Structures are given as C-alpha cells and as structure tokens.
Amino acid sequence: MTVLENDVEQLGTTSRETPFDAIVVGAGSSGLTVAHSLTARGASVVVLEAGPAPFLTHITNTDLRFARDLLRNLREAVAYRPRLASGGEFGVNYGCFGGRGLFWNGASPRYSPADFAGWPADGIPQQADYAWAEQQFRVTTAMGRTAMAGRLIAKLSAGGFAAEPGPFAADIEDLYTGRLSAGIASGLGLFFRGSGNAAVQGKLKVAINSRADRLLVQSGTVRGVAAVGGQGTAPVEILSRAVVLCGGGLESVKLAAISSIPDPHGRIGKGIQDHLFYPAQLNAPEIYDATSRSSAIVYVRSQSQSGHQWELHAPGNRLFSIDDGAPWVPAAAPPYEIMIRSFAATEKRDDNFLEAAAGGLGSSTVHFSYSAADQAKKAEMAADAVRLCAVLGAQGVTPPDLSSVDRFRTPGNSYHEAGGLDMGVDAATSVTAPDGSFHSVANLVSADAASFPRIGATNPHLTIVAVARRKAQQLADRFAVIP
Ligand SMILES: Cc1cc2nc3c(=O)[nH]c(=O)nc-3n(C[C@H](O)[C@H](O)[C@H](O)COP(=O)(O)OP(=O)(O)OC[C@H]3O[C@@H](n4cnc5c(N)ncnc54)[C@H](O)[C@@H]3O)c2cc1C
Numbered sequence: 001m002t003v004l005e006n007d008v009e010q011l012g013t014t015s016r017e018t019p020f021d022a023i024v025v026g027a028g029s030s031g032l033t034v035a036h037s038l039t040a041r042g043a044s045v046v047v048l049e050a051g052p053a054p055f056l057t058h059i060t061n062t063d064l065r066f067a068r069d070l071l072r073n074l075r076e077a078v079a080y081r082p083r084l085a086s087g088g089e090f091g092v093n094y095g096c097f098g099g100r101g102l103f104w105n106g107a108s109p110r111y112s113p114a115d116f117a118g119w120p121a122d123g124i125p126q127q128a129d130y131a132w133a134e135q136q137f138r139v140t141t142a143m144g145r146t147a148m149a150g151r152l153i154a155k156l157s158a159g160g161f162a163a164e165p166g167p168f169a170a171d172i173e174d175l176y177t178g179r180l181s182a183g184i185a186s187g188l189g190l191f192f193r194g195s196g197n198a199a200v201q202g203k204l205k206v207a208i209n210s211r212a213d214r215l216l217v218q219s220g221t222v223r224g225v226a227a228v229g230g231q232g233t234a235p236v237e238i239l240s241r242a243v244v245l246c247g248g249g250l251e252s253v254k255l256a257a258i259s260s261i262p263d264p265h266g267r268i269g270k271g272i273q274d275h276l277f278y279p280a281q282l283n284a285p286e287i288y289d290a291t292s293r294s295s296a297i298v299y300v301r302s303q304s305q306s307g308h309q310w311e312l313h314a315p316g317n318r319l320f321s322i323d324d325g326a327p328w329v330p331a332a333a334p335p336y337e338i339m340i341r342s343f344a345a346t347e348k349r350d351d352n353f354l355e356a357a358a359g360g361l362g363s364s365t366v367h368f369s370y371s372a373a374d375q376a377k378k379a380e381m382a383a384d385a386v387r388l389c390a391v392l393g394a395q396g397v398t399p400p401d402l403s404s405v406d407r408f409r410t411p412g413n414s415y416h417e418a419g420g421l422d423m424g425v426d427a428a429t430s431v432t433a434p435d436g437s438f439h440s441v442a443n444l445v446s447a448d449a450a451s452f453p454r455i456g457a458t459n460p461h462l463t464i465v466a467v468a469r470r471k472a473q474q475l476a477d478r479f480a481v482i483p
Contacts, residue, residue, distance in 0.1 A: 003199040004053050004097060006207040008229040008236045011046055015224065015239040020044045020205075021479060023225050023240040025212040025255065028099020029461060030448040030468040031246030032187035033133075036194040037472035038244075039204045043479065046238060047204070048227055050211035050247075050361055051078050051095035055102075075103055080362035082250055084411060085355065090366040091412020093248060097208050098188045100248065100415055101461070106169040106184035107311055108139045108462045109299060115456030115463075117305045118348075122434035123423040123451070125466035133465040134167075136194070138185040141165035149296035151287050152312055152338075152392070156300065159391030166297035166311060169461070211360065215243060215259035215444065222444040242443040242475060244436075245421070245450065246468065250354060252450040253420035254364045256431070257356035262440035267431045269354035271422060272366065273455040275414035276308070276374065278342040278381050280402055281316055284394035288337065295319055296338075302457035308344035308381050309457050310388065340388065342381050343414060345455045347371045354420055368411045378405045416460050418449040435478075436471035447471040 014020075022038055024031045027049035035047045054074055078096040081089040094100050116124050125133075133139075143149065144165020156163035169185040191199075198204040209230035216223040222243045226235035245252035249272070257268050297319075300310035313319050316339045346352070355365040370378075385402045389395070396402040423446075424430025427439040430453065436445040447468045449460055456463070 003196075004206045004208045006046075006205045008207055008210050008227045008238065011205060011207060011227075011238045012236040019224065019239040019241055020046050021240065022046070022242045022244055022475065023048060023212070023238060024244045024246055025225065026050075026099065026246035026248060026251065026448070027097045027187070027206065027208070028246060028248055028448075029101040029187040030464050031099070031244075032191045032195075033136075033465050033468040034244050034246055034447050034472040035204060036190055037469055038476055039195050039198040041473075041476035043476060045204050046240065047206045048210045048212050048225065049095075049097050049206070049208045051097065051208065053097035053208045054078060071103075080360070082362045082412070083365045085365050085367040086369065088410070089412065090250075090368060091410075091415065091417070093250070093362065093415070095361045097206075098186055101186040102188070104184065104186070104415070104461060107297075107299070107459045108134070108137065108167045108169045109301065109309075109458050110167075111456050111458050111463045112301060114302070114305045115454070115458050118454040120423055120425050120434040120453075123436075123453075123467075125463065125470045129466040129470045130462065132469055133462050136185075136190045137169040137462070137465065138171040138189075139167050139169050139462065141167050143168055143170070143295060143297040144299065146294045146296055148287060148294035148314055149298050152296050152298045152314070155287075155392055156298070156388070159387070161300045161310065161388060161391065163298050163300050166299035167462075168297050212247075212255060214358070215255060215261070217259050217261055217441060217444075220262065220441055222441050241479065242445065244445045244447050244472070244475065246448045249417040249420065249449045250364060250366065251361060252446055252448055253354045254356040256421060256438070256444075256446070257354065258358045261438060261444070263431070264440075265428045267422065267429065269356060269420045270350045271348050271419045272352045272354055272368065272417060273348055273419045273452075274346050274368065274411055275343040275416040275455065276346060276378055276381065277409040277414035277416075278378070278385060278407055279409065280340050280385055280407060281397050282338040282340060282389055282392065282394035283397050284338050284392045286393045287314070302344070305345065305454060305456055306377075307457050308342050308377070308384070309459075311341045311459075312338055313341075314338045338392075338394065340385065342385065343416065343459065344377050344381060344457055347373045348419070348454060366412065370411075375405075378408055382407065416449075416455065418452040418455040418460065421446040421450040422453040423451045424453055435474040445471055445475055
C-alpha cells in the first residue's frame with residue numbers, strides 16, 4: 001500500500017467521525033492544483049482518482065518518453081473514449097494519476113484578454129494565479145530563443161504573422177542535439193514537491209482506482225460523494241464539507257448531471273465547446289542549420305477569441321519523442337522538420353451538449369456537430385496554413401495539400417473540450433458562480449475547464465491550472481462560512 005492507495009471503505013469510516021474539508025474528484029493538473037492549494041491552507045483533503053498510477057515518475061519527464069512503444073502502450077492502458085452521438089467517439093481521454101498532463105505536449109500560453117470575452121470578471125484568473133502556474137509547471141520561452149527560432153520568427157514577422165517565442169512547460173531550458181533533453185512538466189512534479197509530504201503525513205488522502213460514482217446532494221448541499229473502489233464493490237459514502245470537481249471537462253459535467261443537482265434552467269451539460277485542430281508538417285530547408293542542430297518552439301497568438309493561433313515546433317516529431325537514440329540532423333531527419341498546429345474555438349451552441357449516463361469513465365454520449373461558422377473557420381485556417389507555408393518558403397508533406405479541410409482532427413481530438421458547467425453571474429444562463437460554486441449547491445465547486453463559459457482560441461492547460469488555483473483559494477477563504 002502506498003500513499004496513493006487509500007481505501008474508500010476506510011475513508012468513509014474516517015469521514016463519518018469527522019467529515020473531510022474537501023473531496024477533490026480527479027487527479028489531473030486541475031485536481032492536483034486544488035489539492036495542493038487547499039492542503040497548503042490547512043484543509044483536510046481527499047483526492048479520488050478513477051484511474052491507476054501507472055508510473056511514480058511521469059513519462060514525459062524522463063528519457064522514457066523517447067521509448068515510443070512504451071508511451072503508446074501506457075496511453076492505451078489508461079485511455080477512455082466518450083461516444084459521439086453521430087457515430088464513433090468524441091476523442092480519446094486519459095484517466096490516471098496525473099491525468100492528461102502525463103501525456104501533454106507542453107504548450108503553455110496565457111489566455112489573452114480577448115480569450116476571456118464572455119467570462120464573469122471575478123472568474124478570470126489573476127496575474128498571481130498565472131505566475132504561480134508558470135512557476136509550478138516550469139514554463140520557459142528558452143526554446144523560442146534559439147537560432148532556428150530566430151529565423152522562423154523573422155520570416156513569419158516579415159510575412160505578417162506576429163510570431164513570438166513559444167511559452168513551454170519544460171523542466172529544463174537546455175536542448176540536446178535537437179530534442180528536449182529533459183521533460184515536459186506535469187502535475188506530478190507539483191504533487192511530489194508541493195503536497196507529497198502532506199500525503200506522507202496523512203493530511204492529504206489520495207485514493208487511486210477509486211471513482212466518484214455520484215454526488216451526495218441533499219437540500220441544496222453536497223454532503224460528500226459515493227465512491228467505488230478498485231474491487232468494484234458497492235459505492236461507499238465519503239463525507240466532506242465541500243466537493244471540488246476536477247474530472248476533466250466531460251466527466252465533471254457527467255457527475256453533476258447524474259446527481260440530481262437542482263438545474264431549474266436546464267443548463268448543465270449545454271454548450272460544450274472544442275477546438276478545431278489543424279495539424280500539418282512542413283519541409284522548410286531554408287530554416288535549417290545543419291551545424292547548430294538547433295530547435296524551435298514558436299507561437300503566433302490569436303488576435304481575437306474567434307480567431308486562430310499557430311504553434312510551430314521544430315524539429316517536427318523528434319523534439320518530443322524519438323526512439324532510436326540518434327542525434328537529430330536535418331539531412332537524416334524524417335521527411336518533415338517543422339510541425340505546425342492551429343487551434344480555434346468552435347461556436348458556442350446549446351446544440352452541442354452532453355447526454356450523461358452513470359457508470360465508468362467515458363459512459364456519456366456527446367452530441368456535437370460543426371456549425372456553418374465552424375466550417376467557414378476551418379476553410380479560413382487551411383487558407384492561412386498555405387500562406388504561412390509560403391512565408392516560410394516551405395512545402396507541406398504527407399499529404400502536401402495544406403488547403404484540404406480533411407486535415408482537421410475529428411471532434412474531441414484536440415483534448416481541449418470545455419464548458420457544460422459554465423461560470424456566470426446569471427443563474428438563468430449559467431451553472432456556476434464566478435468562484436466556481438454551483439448556483440444551486442454552494443459547497444460544490446467546478447474547478448476545471450467544464451466551468452469555462454468560453455473556450456478561447458488559446459491552448460488551455462495553463463489557464464486550467466490558474467483557474468483551479470484561484471477557485472481553490474476562494475474555497476479556502478469560504479471554509480469558515482460553508483455550512
Ligand atoms: C496528447 C496531449 C497533448 C496535449 N497538449 C497540450 C498542450 O500542448 N497545451 C495545452 O494547453 N494542453 C494540452 N493538452 C490538454 C491538457 O493536457 C488538458 O487540458 C489538461 O491536462 C486537463 O487537465 P484536467 O485536470 O482538467 O483534466 P484531466 O487531465 O482529464 O484529469 C481528470 C482526471 O480526473 C479523473 N476522473 C474523471 N472522473 C472521475 C471520477 N468520477 N472519479 C474519480 N476520478 C475521475 C480522470 O481519470 C483523470 O485522471 C494535451 C492533452 C493531450 C492528451
């Protein structure tokens with residue numbers, strides 16, 4: 001038994017004597033942020049994580065991530081796939097201690113002011129929340145200040161793309177022969193540095209392989225959760241003064257939807273958003289420098305919430321994971337050397353919603369379709385890819401036709417879903433208040449991207465962490481007054 005393997009039966013028994021201050025549902029970046037923030041303020045906290053702890057160090061933080069088969073198999077072992085009502089699945093998600101942050105790519109821009117359009121002012125993370133998130137996740141722009149990045153930025157800027165060094169969550173600034181020599185920071189670093197000691201001392205209780213099956217809601221108050229342990233036995237009631245939902249966009253929405261939470265305006269699960277995700281590879285010989293074996297992470301910020309952003313990562317797929325141990329040189333590299341990725345928000349519509357069903361991870365169905373505005377946006381992004389390619393003097397590869405809208409990933413595959421427990425001041429049009437507490441259940445808090453009333457154009461991870469930090473601090477402030 002490790003500090004991550006507390007037993008739900010025992011937690012239930014303990015909580016009947018003295019309820020925990022908070023139960024945090026989910027141990028991804030948002031849940032580990034909330035757990036850390038609450039325990040640092042003296043709260044007693046239980047973290048329930050439905051998945052296992054596949055590694056006690058995170059795979060993106062060691063040379064192990066260069067072992068591609070291991071990474072692929074590990075991902076598959078913890079994957080879950082919500083259904084798409086129109087057929088197939090709504091992307092692939094990962095449930096384990098560390099959550100998707102165990103496998104993410106590390107692009108860490110802050111939201112621009114425009115991204116927050118439609119957000120309640122008090123729900124927007126503060127400068128201090130972002131600074132904390134950047135410090136904890138080791139965000140650096142060093143890979144955007146290399147020789148190759150300089151050439152990319154100069155060409156892009158001359159071509160009208162406002163390029164800048166890409167902020168990136170890596171726990172080392174050095175590059176080694178064209179690849180990240182250490183790793184991409186994840187919530188496990190935050191956990192072991194920040195709250196691991198609280199777990200060892202028993203102040204923070206973590207239960208892996210333990211799923212919150214239902215929220216215990218009574219007369220506008222949540223009393224705790226009914227949790228299912230690893231053996232799949234009957235749900236056990238664990239009692240707490242507050243519950244914080246950090247299950248990742250869809251699972252937090254599901255838990256709220258199946259738990260008889262008062263929802264007089266039918267807003268729970270409505271308005272799910274995703275990112276349109278355009279990936280491509282470019283061959284850009286003019287950018288390479290065979291002698292320096294340089295690398296680059298460059299970012300082109302979206303100009304508005306409805307616009308799209310660009311990321312450029314070089315050398316292509318070798319920056320993050322290679323398995324042959326060979327140093328990167330352009331001549332020997334795969335047929336592409338610059339990976340470009342563009343994201344833009346889908347239109348916010350009630351037609352995109354979650355049909356919740358009780359059960360294990362991924363038991364719900366997502367109703368999701370692209371609107372006419374989404375289709376027009378895709379065409380605009382593809383056209384912009386052609387222009388960006390021309391500015392770099394590059395060629396598209398495999399397949400070379402950059403203007404095809406078929407290049408977009410299918411719904412859910414951006415890993416950036418958001419909404420469904422939208423924050424707002426008006427209870428008729430939103431589910432949660434600006435501090436994340438439910439309008440109808442004050443001691444229940446949504447602290448992940450389910451609470452984002454608009455997804456913005458920007459990669460969400462840093463903002464997810466900053467928002468989780470803010471909501472945890474607000475909850476800690478409220479503990480004195482929570483009934
Ligand atoms: C391959 C990949 C690349 C990515 N690249 C980037 C990037 O470059 N930049 C960026 O900004 N973002 C990126 N992302 C997205 C980013 O990783 C996620 O947005 C972020 O990690 C979400 O964190 P979270 O804690 O909110 O949710 P998750 O990481 O999904 O964690 C939620 C956890 O809750 C658990 N859970 C759910 N329901 C329950 C329940 N009922 N009971 C108990 N536990 C439960 C799940 O098992 C899971 O472990 C990427 C994601 C992936 C997969």
